[in-house]
Amino acid sequence: MHVHLGNALAEASAIGVPRSDLEALDERVAAAAARIEAGRERSEHGYAALNLPKNTETGPIEAAVDAIRPAETLVTIGIGGSALGAATITSALDGDGDTRFLDNVDPAQTRTLLADLDLSTTAVNVVSRSGTTAETLANFLVVRDALTDAGVDWTDRTIVTTGQSGPLRTLSERHDLPVLEVPTGVPGRFSALSAVGLVAAAFEGLDLDAILEGGQTAAESLSDSLFESPAYAYGTTMYALEERGASIAAMMPYAEVLEPFAEWFSQLWAESLGKDGRGQTPARALGVTDQHSQLQLYRAGPTDKVVTLVRPRERLSVPIPETELDALSYLGGRDLRTLMDAEFEATEASLRKAGLPTIRIEIDSLDAEGIGELLYTMEAACIMAGELADVETFTQPAVEWGKETARSLLRGEQTLDETGDLVVAADPEPDDGDPG
């Protein structure tokens, strides 16, 4: 894996980082790296995530998946970090078997999914550390009922992935369900390389050990200098760019199957670093598609972004046939992968020409090792950025108020105050007040 920083430096962009600043930061990186290593050794909350590749046992994961066979479809019911890691891995890698995700409480989505499934061959993996996540549990209750209505014994078809206690743990004990552990001390968004991220991968027959080996390779490349560690190079440069005005972190993989990776990154970055009035806002993009959507803004809008361009060095070959249309003759006989790589390089160059900082991340190929390495690298980068910014990387206190309010509203214990809203209606109704 390679992290190319050249286009994030001061010679490339007005908000780029002077080399001398990076060199000066390297002392703080060394101190932060020591803090991280100490946290890992003591398996402290959050830092424990960086030990996952070594500590994750794949045997119980494979056994749980075997227990719900011969199911042909696995629905992962979870939300946020309980779904995104698994979705990222199964999308990026080419497995067998049908895996789906129920990660919202939109009744239309749940209804559509249920209508689309053959329930007689469907199993579920319900994922919630606390065992109380409202969205996840509500969906689980609905799907469990549907399985029962379809004549399926849901206890033969349910894996539970949860913490050491809570309602889901109780349920698994009462019904003797296969249960996997959400690792202690690992926040959901850092749990991709544990059972949380790997059950769906196992169901698809993917090589869990190779994924974890990729993570371990990344773990071994951590060092006390940003100039020797891709993860710390990325995290430090992103931190330095934010300090210089890059308040937006666009993540733009050039591989369709990495779109969920961009979403996973968005959660990792936003929820870990969005604190104390700071934190870059992730913007998900997809190359080359979003060249036709976001590139105009990136090049001609405010210089307040860094764009991370991700690509695999190896791609499938799909030759472009020769054509009778003269204007297109330059395409004929080429290959889609050549076109995609040309667009990658042209976009990178065009952003540099526009003075916007970019960072290029290349993985050798989109295989199990490559994905494990990529996910671990981003997690370690995020932790480094959090150390340098001096925020509490592993908590998410600001979402609690909303969760409690939603629960109160649902219980009918609370109603929201009148906010004096100003409404402009195409079809004004009396109870919406005066649009003026």
Add this chain to the structure above:
Amino acid sequence: MHVHLGNALAEASAIGVPRSDLEALDERVAAAAARIEAGRERSEHGYAALNLPKNTETGPIEAAVDAIRPAETLVTIGIGGSALGAATITSALDGDGDTRFLDNVDPAQTRTLLADLDLSTTAVNVVSRSGTTAETLANFLVVRDALTDAGVDWTDRTIVTTGQSGPLRTLSERHDLPVLEVPTGVPGRFSALSAVGLVAAAFEGLDLDAILEGGQTAAESLSDSLFESPAYAYGTTMYALEERGASIAAMMPYAEVLEPFAEWFSQLWAESLGKDGRGQTPARALGVTDQHSQLQLYRAGPTDKVVTLVRPRERLSVPIPETELDALSYLGGRDLRTLMDAEFEATEASLRKAGLPTIRIEIDSLDAEGIGELLYTMEAACIMAGELADVETFTQPAVEWGKETARSLLRGEQTLDETGDLVVAADPEPDDGDPG
């Protein structure tokens, strides 16, 4: 349709807009509205988009779709505005038939799609105004070849949607293909309510006239005051918020099927308004899922955003079964839609409490009229924001350099200059230079 502005005002947020500022802006809105009306009357470039609902003839669209029957799958080959409108409409509405999109040049995506299709019952709609878009034409050449290899006469199964001249126009004439017009004077990102956005909808049997009627309803609600027009209320408030520091426009629909709408909005907003060193950066989010991903940042990060919350007023009912688990008893007997709406309201309230401006958009329901109205409203809002910001809303000059560079690279006419890149490699290679 209702646009609720109360939480975007100064009493709700430090970067909110004082009511007096909105009142003062209303004079400029009147002038801009007059400019827009004049542009519509003369069908000027761009402004012509606002006449689409009336000017779009659905007969030729239906006829073109009939001509490629009995195909059971329609692949739209297009990129950016040539795909996003169609994807938004078919995702939002519940049609029959199988529609797919090929909107990237990732060889793995193209290969996977081809492997997944029954080519004997597949048709394509190739969409490019110029008829020269490299990504679209390359994919078309590949798919056309695959159809031929599968023994299908591609000329029986191809709709062309293009401008009045160019290679695709030539092709359609040579092979007598059904051809639809990309309307003159309408940029791709404003073309959802034309053949560009409606062919896939017609293939799914959706009610094109109802979609256009919804657009027309929105057209009729334009006025010379922001206080009387939802579209201009939204566009003006977004403009005023950008002036006050909301450099990020998060678009967060609370409906899974509106995820492509958030992408469509992102293109519309970024490519139209990202100019002259200004323009909000769109961030796509999805309620409730991204509460578990982005909400921490929105609440506790920088106050540099406005979050647009979109929801339908009507939802399907999916009851949540009663449960034996005590801790979850507050869920049992409720409904997924009640949960989703409680989360919507709690999130809105929690953002207000955190001092971040939000705008709530409500459509009556996710039906053909509602979607037509929503798309038109956002287009008109964008045009108003562009008038107030005094940018060239309808051009995208900054993407041209990259396109030409990609073409030159592909033709081998050009190589990129050495950028003096700084590379940090886990497995350093000699040709990547010194990471120090």
